[in-house]
Amino acid sequence: MTELPKIVPLSEQKSRRDFIKGAVTAVVATAVTACSSKDPFTKAGENETKASGEKVKLLSVTGEIIEVDKAYLKPIPETPHVSNEEARKGIPGKKFVMVIDLAHCHNLKKCQSACNHAHFVHDHQNWIKIYPMQEAEHTSPFWQPTTCMHCDDPPCVKVCPVDATFKRQDGIVLIDNDRCIGCRFCMAACPYSTRVFNWEEPILPPQALEMQYSPETSCPPKIGTVSKCDFCPDMVRKGELPHCVSACPNGVFYFGDMNEDVVTNGSETVRFSELIRDRSGYRLMEDLGTKPSVYYLPPVDRSFPFEDGLKTKS
Amino acid sequence: MSSDQKNKIVADLLPQEFGRAGVIWTISLIVICAIGLGAYIHQIQKGLEITAMRDYASWGIYISNFVFFVAISLVGSLITAIFRLTGVHWRTPLTRISEIIAVAAIIFASLAIIVDMGRPDRFMNLFLFARLQSPIMWDVIVITTYLMLSILFLYLPLLPDLPILIASKSGGKIGQWWYKFLGSFWKGTHLQIRMSKKAVKIISIMIIPIALSIHTVTSWLFATTYRPGWDSTNFGAYFVSGAFLVGAGGVVVAMYVFRRNYKLENYITEKHFDNMGKVLVMLALLYLYFNVNEYLVPAFKMKKAEEHHLMSLFTGEFSLLFWSVIILGMIVPVIVLLFPQGRKPMPMFVMGMLVVVGAWFKRFLIVAPTLLSPFLPMYDVPENYKNYFPTWEEWAITISTLAGALLIVTFFVRFFPIIPIHETIEERVLPLKLADHGKM
Numbered sequence: 001m002t003e004l005p006k007i008v009p010l011s012e013q014k015s016r017r018d019f020i021k022g023a024v025t026a027v028v029a030t031a032v033t034a035c036s037s038k039d040p041f042t043k044a045g046e047n048e049t050k051a052s053g054e055k056v057k058l059l060s061v062t063g064e065i066i067e068v069d070k071a072y073l074k075p076i077p078e079t080p081h082v083s084n085e086e087a088r089k090g091i092p093g094k095k096f097v098m099v100i101d102l103a104h105c106h107n108l109k110k111c112q113s114a115c116n117h118a119h120f121v122h123d124h125q126n127w128i129k130i131y132p133m134q135e136a137e138h139t140s141p142f143w144q145p146t147t148c149m150h151c152d153d154p155p156c157v158k159v160c161p162v163d164a165t166f167k168r169q170d171g172i173v174l175i176d177n178d179r180c181i182g183c184r185f186c187m188a189a190c191p192y193s194t195r196v197f198n199w200e201e202p203i204l205p206p207q208a209l210e211m212q213y214s215p216e217t218s219c220p221p222k223i224g225t226v227s228k229c230d231f232c233p234d235m236v237r238k239g240e241l242p243h244c245v246s247a248c249p250n251g252v253f254y255f256g257d258m259n260e261d262v263v264t265n266g267s268e269t270v271r272f273s274e275l276i277r278d279r280s281g282y283r284l285m286e287d288l289g290t291k292p293s294v295y296y297l298p299p300v301d302r303s304f305p306f307e308d309g310l311k312t313k314s
Numbered sequence: 315m316s317s318d319q320k321n322k323i324v325a326d327l328l329p330q331e332f333g334r335a336g337v338i339w340t341i342s343l344i345v346i347c348a349i350g351l352g353a354y355i356h357q358i359q360k361g362l363e364i365t366a367m368r369d370y371a372s373w374g375i376y377i378s379n380f381v382f383f384v385a386i387s388l389v390g391s392l393i394t395a396i397f398r399l400t401g402v403h404w405r406t407p408l409t410r411i412s413e414i415i416a417v418a419a420i421i422f423a424s425l426a427i428i429v430d431m432g433r434p435d436r437f438m439n440l441f442l443f444a445r446l447q448s449p450i451m452w453d454v455i456v457i458t459t460y461l462m463l464s465i466l467f468l469y470l471p472l473l474p475d476l477p478i479l480i481a482s483k484s485g486g487k488i489g490q491w492w493y494k495f496l497g498s499f500w501k502g503t504h505l506q507i508r509m510s511k512k513a514v515k516i517i518s519i520m521i522i523p524i525a526l527s528i529h530t531v532t533s534w535l536f537a538t539t540y541r542p543g544w545d546s547t548n549f550g551a552y553f554v555s556g557a558f559l560v561g562a563g564g565v566v567v568a569m570y571v572f573r574r575n576y577k578l579e580n581y582i583t584e585k586h587f588d589n590m591g592k593v594l595v596m597l598a599l600l601y602l603y604f605n606v607n608e609y610l611v612p613a614f615k616m617k618k619a620e621e622h623h624l625m626s627l628f629t630g631e632f633s634l635l636f637w638s639v640i641i642l643g644m645i646v647p648v649i650v651l652l653f654p655q656g657r658k659p660m661p662m663f664v665m666g667m668l669v670v671v672g673a674w675f676k677r678f679l680i681v682a683p684t685l686l687s688p689f690l691p692m693y694d695v696p697e698n699y700k701n702y703f704p705t706w707e708e709w710a711i712t713i714s715t716l717a718g719a720l721l722i723v724t725f726f727v728r729f730f731p732i733i734p735i736h737e738t739i740e741e742r743v744l745p746l747k748l749a750d751h752g753k754m
Binding site for chain 1 (some may be wrong): 361363367368372373431432436437438440448450536538539540685688689690695696724
């Protein structure tokens with residue numbers, strides 16, 4: 001995926017620190033195009049911006065200082081920084097749910113690799129795991145992807161001593177890696193073994209190190225703290241689907257809002273209540289009373305034999 | 315006559331300088347602590363990566379060691395408070411031994427939990443963002459309270475001994491400074507004695523619920539989760555009974571060591587060993603009872619989720635350790651101590667050691683096997699994530715916390731009488747005086 005152009009507006013009020021931070025993310029190519037009279041990245045209607053004559057200095061990613069006309073600077077639309085307070089509250093009026101259709105999963109692991117890529121998760125600590133499951137000796141095996149269940153009665157949140165993991169009004173359970181003390185009680189409390197720990201200093205690509213941390217992106221990961229699937233609230237805020245949902249070629253993952261009663265797997269949008277009713281949706285370990293936000297559709301009328309999944313390299 | 319006797323008691327019980335063995339012992343403990351500190355510095359630099367803990371076995375010997383310390387610290391309340399309230403008169407020479415064990419253990423329990431933290435630099439978050447709903451906060455509260463009460467419980471009965479220590483000119487410069495700092499205000503007036511006795515009485519009542527709480531709350535760190543082996547309503551009582559057992563075992567070991575090294579045969583008598591032996595039998599049987607409940611009742615049902623856990627203990631990877639702990643740490647002591655010959659000092663010492671070592675590994679068996687029996691199978695992780703054997707750093711740090719606790723006890727004994735002098739005089743000399751008085 002190519003990065004969208006990022007140019008940061010600069011004003012007198014911005015501190016020097018912000019200047020550098022913003023400038024570093026500016027892509028030099030875009031800065032150069034911004035200098036030309038036509039800006040190809042803005043829509044035709046908006047393209048009538050006149051050069052103001054007021055130049056600002058920017059630091060390119062290659063370390064050169066370049067001058068850009070102030071009028072051509074556009075804010076980065078895709079990374080509005082969400083304050084910690086907002087990240088803890090969640091998106092008003094929403095109740096996010098996921099439905100995982102076991103009939104179509106054959107362990108391609110595209111969800112896992114997309115998730116790992118987006119969150120800088122290394123191989124040992126996959127947030128998504130695709131378990132080969134077999135309930136009993138003579139029952140049929142199937143592939144079961146698991147994410148964080150984002151329980152409505154989350155055992156992990158109950159035990160956290162410092163409110164580092166919390167439940168938001170939109171149903172998402174997040175971790176504040178700036179507050180987590182690394183006691184790992186939440187890992188012991190989670191019956192779905194969904195939480196992972198950053199045992200060592202995470203090895204990160206440069207773009208991850210530059211990111212401003214937010215519980216909504218869970219990035220960059222921090223040593224000595226707990227991580228897990230976050231339902232990609234940063235994507236959701238942009239009106240996009242979580243990475244696992246859009247990465248799955250078989251449409252296994254549906255994501256949506258329970259209040260709107262709509263879920264989508266990217267190609268097909270359906271009523272959540274009808275999907276669950278018609279295809280006998282269920283949740284994992286219902287008897288524990290954790291009330292997960294992730295529903296499963298049983299592996300009936302499968303589109304692939306179980307054995308297909310064994311071919312995937314792990 | 316009685317004055318001679320008094321002087322003899324004082325002379326017998328005054329703290330003594332380290333002998334050769336004492337010096338070697340102390341230096342070894344300091345060396346072990348230094349190695350542990352080095353390992354911990356390494357851990358701070360590298361993170362918990364240097365341990366063998368991974369996402370399944372997310373708690374290891376740091377936590378089981380913490381539980382062990384909390385457990386053994388309960389002995390302070392058992393010997394001093396419970397025995398006091400139930401009128402067990404032979405407890406006097408054992409009270410200070412058990413109190414200093416309690417204080418040392420609870421201090422290192424707090425340190426052990428910090429060692430386990432992924433971000434010890436954020437320790438203050440526990441107070442800045444404290445969430446009272448979390449069992450960890452309950453533990454922070456009760457452990458701090460228990461530490462304070464235990465220190466008072468050690469300090470108040472020590473007060474009458476301090477003038478004796480000051481008068482004896484023992485302890486060297488440092489010792490004398492401490493005695494004066496801690497107790498120069500103590501004149502032994504009627505009012506002071508009355509206040510002190512009242513305070514001790516109040517504490518000995520208060521400390522019992524707090525002591526039960528510290529270990530019950532510690533058990534709840536496990537029992538408030540869903541996991542097989544931890545999801546039990548019995549856990550509080552199970553932990554408390556185990557704590558009394560290891561505490562009593564620890565006191566027996568300490569009794570033997572002090573008696574031998576400081577020639578205290580007149581004060582810690584065979585009768586004391588005999589009595590403690592009977593206490594140990596009772597506590598071991600009680601703990602066995604809870605073990606039957608914890609393991610055999612789930613084994614009778616063999617629920618799917620429990621099966622992996624129970625089988626790993628009964629016949630699987632932890633079976634050797636499990637059966638050794640049950641047999642050597644509980645059954646053998648019960649059998650040996652049922653015989654009067656078994657309650658002599660030497661066999662008592664051996665049984666005490668078995669109980670204490672068994673109890674340490676028992677805590678390990680409570681923590682690790684459960685974490686390695688998750689509800690969803692262990693999957694999609696490297697092979698070393700699926701089992702747990704501590705690294706040398708973990709061992710070094712853990713052993714150094716044990717050495718540190720022993721070091722506190724050792725230095726305490728170097729400067730303070732391990733058997734209360736004043737109380738012993740009161741018990742032994744005053745009744746004689748009264749008896750003399752009666753004759754006249």
